[in-house]
Amino acid sequence: MGRSKLGSSNKKKxxxxxxxxxxxxxxxxxxxxxxxxxxxxxSLLPLKDNILASAVCKSWHKVCVSLRxxxxxxxxxxxxxxxxxxxxxxxxxxxxxxxxxxELSGFRVCSSKDGWLLMYNANTYQLFFFNPFTRNCIPVxxxxxxxxxxxxxSCDPTSTNCVLFTVSYVTWSYITIxxxxxxxxxxxxxxxxxxxxxxxxxxxxxxxxxxxxxxxxNTGCLSLFDxxxxxxxxxxxxxxxxxxxNRCFMTEHQGEIFLIYMYRHMNPTLLKLDITSSTWTERKTxxxxxxxxxxxxxxxxxxQQKPSGIRNCLCLSVFHGFKRTCISYKVDEESKICLKxxxxxxxxxxxxxxxxxxxxxxxxxxxL
Numbered sequence: 001m002g003r004s005k006l007g008s009s010n011k012k013k014x015x016x017x018x019x020x021x022x023x024x025x026x027x028x029x030x031x032x033x034x035x036x037x038x039x040x041x042x043s044l045l046p047l048k049d050n051i052l053a054s055a056v057c058k059s060w061h062k063v064c065v066s067l068r069x070x071x072x073x074x075x076x077x078x079x080x081x082x083x084x085x086x087x088x089x090x091x092x093x094x095x096x097x098x099x100x101x102x103e104l105s106g107f108r109v110c111s112s113k114d115g116w117l118l119m120y121n122a123n124t125y126q127l128f129f130f131n132p133f134t135r136n137c138i139p140v141x142x143x144x145x146x147x148x149x150x151x152x153x154s155c156d157p158t159s160t161n162c163v164l165f166t167v168s169y170v171t172w173s174y175i176t177i178x179x180x181x182x183x184x185x186x187x188x189x190x191x192x193x194x195x196x197x198x199x200x201x202x203x204x205x206x207x208x209x210x211x212x213x214x215x216x217x218n219t220g221c222l223s224l225f226d227x228x229x230x231x232x233x234x235x236x237x238x239x240x241x242x243x244x245x246n247r248c249f250m251t252e253h254q255g256e257i258f259l260i261y262m263y264r265h266m267n268p269t270l271l272k273l274d275i276t277s278s279t280w281t282e283r284k285t286x287x288x289x290x291x292x293x294x295x296x297x298x299x300x301x302x303x304q305q306k307p308s309g310i311r312n313c314l315c316l317s318v319f320h321g322f323k324r325t326c327i328s329y330k331v332d333e334e335s336k337i338c339l340k341x342x343x344x345x346x347x348x349x350x351x352x353x354x355x356x357x358x359x360x361x362x363x364x365x366x367x368l
Contacts, residue, residue, distance in 0.1 A: 035059075035063070038059075038060070038063050039063055042060075042063055042064055050064050051064070065356055073090070073091055073092045073290070073292070073301065074091075074292045074299040074301075074351040074352060074353050074354075075088045075089060075090050075091075075351070075352055075353075075354050076088070076089040076091070076292075076294070076349055076350070076351055076352075077089075077109075077117075077132060077349060077351075077352050078348060078349045079104070079108065079109055079348045079349065079350075080348070084100050084101060084102045084104070084105055085098055085099070085100060086098070086099050086100070086101050086104075086132070087099075088132070088352075090354075091292075091315055091328070099132070101132065101135075103130075103135075103137070104119060104130065106121050106123060107119040107120060107121050107126075108120055108121075108122070108347070108348075109296060109348075110127075110145075110150075110151045110296065111150075111151050111152050111153060111206075111296060111297045111350075112296070112297040112299075112350045112351060112352045113152075113153055113154075113155065113208075113297065113353075114155055114156040114353060115131060115133060115156070115352060115353045115354065115355060116129050116130065116131050116138075116153075116156060116157055116352075117129070117130045117131070117132065117350070117352060118130075118140075118151060118153060118164070120145060120151075122145070122147070124142070125142040125143055125144050125145070126142050127139075127140035127141070127142060127143060128140055129153075129157040129182060132352070133354060133355050134355075138157045138158070138182045138183065139182070139183060140164060140180065140182065140184070141180055141184055141185060141186050141187055143166075143168070143178065143187060145166070145168075148202050149166060149167070149168070149202075150166065150167070150202075150203050150204070150205065150206045150215075150296075151164065151165065151166040151206070152164075152165050152166075152206040152207065152208055152213060152297070153165065153208070154208045154213075154227070155208075157181075157182040158182070160181075162181055162182055163179055163180075163181060163227045164179060164180050164181065164182075165177070165178075165179050165206065165208075165213045165225065165227070166178050166179075166206075167203050167206075167215060170194065171194065172194060172198060173193070173194055174191050174192065174193060174194055175191070175192050175193075175194045175196075175232065176189065176190070176191050177189070177190045177191075177192065177225060177232065178190075179227060190230055190232070192232040195234050196217065196221050196223070196234060197219060197221060199219055200217040200218055200219040200221060201217075201218050201219075202217070202218055203215045203216065203217055203218075203223075204216055204217065204218050204248060204250075205248065205249065205250035205259075207250050207251060207252050207257060207298075208252070209252035209255055209256075209257055210255050210275065211226065211227075211228060212224050212225060212226045212227070213225045213227070214250070214252075214257060216248070216250055216259070219238070220238035220239050220241065221234065221235075221238060222234075222235045222237075222238075222273075222278075223235065235278040236278050237277075237278050237279050237280065238280075239259055239261075239271050239280035240271075240280065240282075241261045241269065242261070242263065242266070242269065244263045244264050244265065244266070245261045245262065245263055245269075246262055246263065246264055247261075247262040247295070248260060248261050248262065249262075249291075249293035249294070249295075249298050249316075250298065251291055251293065251298035251299065251300045252300065253289055253291075253300040253301070253302070255275070256272060256273070256275075257272070257273035257275070258270065258271070258272055258273075258283075258291060258300070259271040259272075259273070259280065260291065260293055260314060267329075268314060268316075268329060269282060270282065270283045270284075270286070270314070271283065285312065286312045286313070286314075287312070288302055288312055289301070289302055289312070290302075290312065290313050290314075290315065291313075291314050291315070292315045292351040293314060293315065293316050293351075294316075294349060294350050294351050295347055296347060296350050297350055297351065298351065299351045299352075299353060312330060313328050313329060313330050314328070315328050315329075315351075316328075316329060
């Protein structure tokens with residue numbers, strides 16, 4: 001009899017444990033998913049669903065943002081001539097966002113870096129940094145600029161290390177360089193002896209890398225300005241280009257400089273700079289790197305995942321023979337893919353890095 005009661009008691013305890021376990025399982029939600037499984041599921045989501053999933057809870061938000069940082073690609077922003085409606089194109093989603101920026105009326109874009117644009121008004125000589133995702137503006141001292149004059153800045157203008165740079169004036173004897181920082185009241189001016197060959201006309205590309213500004217002329221000469229030393233040097237050697245080149249792009253990735261020459265009737269040429277020997281070598285592969293090139297400023301990033309298929313590519317906003325079409329050129333396969341975005345002028349669009357967490361930006365809520 002005692003054994004029977006004991007057996008019954010044990011059975012009741014087992015039933016209680018079973019019921020409590022079932023209850024706990026019923027109380028579990030998606031937020032209780034193991035982190036490895038959660039990462040696997042979210043890694044398969046497109047950007048729009050990733051942003052929506054990040055609002056579920058803190059743990060999901062952390063995973064979504066970490067994965068989004070890996071997959072974020074630059075967007076292409078187009079500046080119209082006639083109205084205040086601007087287009088931002090996301091190549092990974094092949095989607096366009098239309099936005100209104102009345103504060104940019106009369107301004108043209110000069111450069112882009114770290115999610116910021118440098119804007120210039122040719123009538124008032126006014127300059128300012130502008131973030132299209134937050135609408136924040138940072139003033140810069142006014143400066144007269146020629147239409148074909150190039151400018152570049154070293155990093156996010158909210159940083160105290162940000163340096164804005166331009167080659168403002170060139171004669172046969174001297175080169176005048178100007179620099180300043182955000183919120184400055186005046187420009188710093190430096191004059192150097194012109195040791196460049198006399199046959200160059202303009203500086204086509206300016207890239208900041210390794211703590212210095214690399215300036216490429218239309219004839220292929222590369223100069224270097226070090227803002228920490230205020231020094232100007234001409235690097236030996238020139239990149240080789242084939243006859244018929246009609247445009248070039250220059251960018252950097254983790255201290256390495258890349259140069260792309262475009263041609264009318266042949267595939268692009270990709271060159272990489274050897275910093276030590278100052279020589280250029282042709283590359284047949286990007287090794288997983290993706291370069292987003294535009295006439296005024298280019299971006300690059302290493303694709304760690306391939307949700308969009310944009311990997312080992314040159315994403316070009318200008319391509320002769322495919323005017324008004326954004327081109328994705330796969331270097332390894334030597335093939336071109338026309339993306340679903342139309343552009344009108346090479347100097348009216350530029351690549352820009354979006355913020356990692358677009359969910360925090362109410363500006364985009366209605367467009368995602």
